[in-house]
Amino acid sequence: MSRTNLSRRGFTGSLLAATALSACAVQPEAPAKARVVVIGGGFGGTTAAKFLRLEDPGIAVTLVEPKSAFSTCPGSNYVIGGLSKMSDITHGYAALTGVHGVRHVREMAVAVDPVAKTVRTSGGQTLAYDRLVMSPGIDLRWGAIAGYDEAASARMPHAWQAGPQTELLRRQLEAMPDGGVVALAIPGMPYRCPPGPYERISMIANYLKTAKPRSKILALDAKDAFSKQPLFQDGWAALYPGLIEWVPLGKDGKVVEVVSGEMTLVSDFGQRHKVAVANVIPPQFAGKIARDAGLADQAGWCPVDPFTFESRQAKNIHVIGDASIAGAMPKSGFAASSQAKFVARAIAAAINGRPAEAPVFANTCYSLVGPDYGISVADIYRSTPQGIVAVQGAGGVSPRTPADAAAFRHLEAMYTHGWYASATKEIWG
Ligand SMILES: Cc1cc2nc3c(=O)[nH]c(=O)nc-3n(C[C@H](O)[C@H](O)[C@H](O)COP(=O)(O)OP(=O)(O)OC[C@H]3O[C@@H](n4cnc5c(N)ncnc54)[C@H](O)[C@@H]3O)c2cc1C
Numbered sequence: 001m002s003r004t005n006l007s008r009r010g011f012t013g014s015l016l017a018a019t020a021l022s023a024c025a026v027q028p029e030a031p032a033k034a035r036v037v038v039i040g041g042g043f044g045g046t047t048a049a050k051f052l053r054l055e056d057p058g059i060a061v062t063l064v065e066p067k068s069a070f071s072t073c074p075g076s077n078y079v080i081g082g083l084s085k086m087s088d089i090t091h092g093y094a095a096l097t098g099v100h101g102v103r104h105v106r107e108m109a110v111a112v113d114p115v116a117k118t119v120r121t122s123g124g125q126t127l128a129y130d131r132l133v134m135s136p137g138i139d140l141r142w143g144a145i146a147g148y149d150e151a152a153s154a155r156m157p158h159a160w161q162a163g164p165q166t167e168l169l170r171r172q173l174e175a176m177p178d179g180g181v182v183a184l185a186i187p188g189m190p191y192r193c194p195p196g197p198y199e200r201i202s203m204i205a206n207y208l209k210t211a212k213p214r215s216k217i218l219a220l221d222a223k224d225a226f227s228k229q230p231l232f233q234d235g236w237a238a239l240y241p242g243l244i245e246w247v248p249l250g251k252d253g254k255v256v257e258v259v260s261g262e263m264t265l266v267s268d269f270g271q272r273h274k275v276a277v278a279n280v281i282p283p284q285f286a287g288k289i290a291r292d293a294g295l296a297d298q299a300g301w302c303p304v305d306p307f308t309f310e311s312r313q314a315k316n317i318h319v320i321g322d323a324s325i326a327g328a329m330p331k332s333g334f335a336a337s338s339q340a341k342f343v344a345r346a347i348a349a350a351i352n353g354r355p356a357e358a359p360v361f362a363n364t365c366y367s368l369v370g371p372d373y374g375i376s377v378a379d380i381y382r383s384t385p386q387g388i389v390a391v392q393g394a395g396g397v398s399p400r401t402p403a404d405a406a407a408f409r410h411l412e413a414m415y416t417h418g419w420y421a422s423a424t425k426e427i428w429g
Pocket of ligand 1: 039040041042043044045064065066067070072073074075076077107108109110135136137138159160161192193196197200287288289320321322323331332333334335336364365366
């Protein structure tokens, strides 16, 4: 659907329907102007639900999310490295429901009917919408690495969706004897959080350095270059000399098979790595509900209009966050939240007959290389008919050789924690 379809004209029919079908209204005495259903209570979905209500309290917003509390992937590497606890990265929905008046349906969305404009939930409810916002995140592609299925992930955790897998990987590191090899299998692009695997390597190295100093990390990568690479590698050389071996694609780093019973990773050219702990991060695609609704392309991600994030496949459905194809924007929580705020504003504008504004998006990805050693990359993005592009000269990465390096890295470590606190407070607080 084109930008113009976000106009009042496009909404007239659905507003009439909204009046007749106001089952989700949060203010029973006054029928809602329109109903928006949001699928997924992570970075994108929770932000969208909250900001829709801030934009216009007359819009009835229903969040469909089975969890009662959300554990963030940002910060989960610090749990794995022993710097934080799960409770530090887990947030409930009390403010969203109590303060902002979002209705929380604690069920899975199991089917979307884009023609009838309804969402069916695992509990058998049918929720009618005028607009649907989908932010279901990622699913793991079981079987994309031969032998890596859900059962294998109980021995070789992915820990790429924060929760029990995060704790499992932490426990395995604690139980591992000193001198063991910790392997990571890292996917090719695109995947959730481009710098995430390298921050994880750093946090595991920080733990091993003191707790198991004879151990090593073997990072097997399906690509030849990665986000903030020179900064990470400078940090590894300074903080963890000799502890990390990174094997790029060109040196047979791609893992194509695992034998979980033997704790063995097999590379493209048949090298077999038997290790003590294996963190296998498989290739990914958009969450199942988006794929089942027919919103994904052949690669498994959802094409969207760069100006509205409305699905290219279905009208009145906006796909944001990791599940969407957002041009130059990375799959990050910061990006998902930035997209969500814009989409909330655009939907509220359409409902109220205002023209949509030109979108501007932002992203900053902070990473800890050590507890007191932070690095970052930041960008601003604009929409063009060809897609979302980074604004030249508007972003940047941390310098490799700042004047007072220790003070600079220390400050960026503080900013890392500051970003997390402010982002999660804004979304769930
Ligand atoms: C180790 C790691 C570190 C990271 N660090 C950072 C960082 O420092 N900064 C940063 O910006 N990003 C970071 N990220 C990336 C960030 O976690 C994701 O980009 C972000 O969570 C994407 O938001 P989302 O809304 O698309 O999906 P999510 O936040 O994953 O939310 C999806 C939600 O949808 C729900 N859901 C799925 N299907 C359904 C359904 N059918 N019905 C109802 N609900 C459903 C899920 O339960 C989930 O709660 C990191 C990721 C990893 C793995």
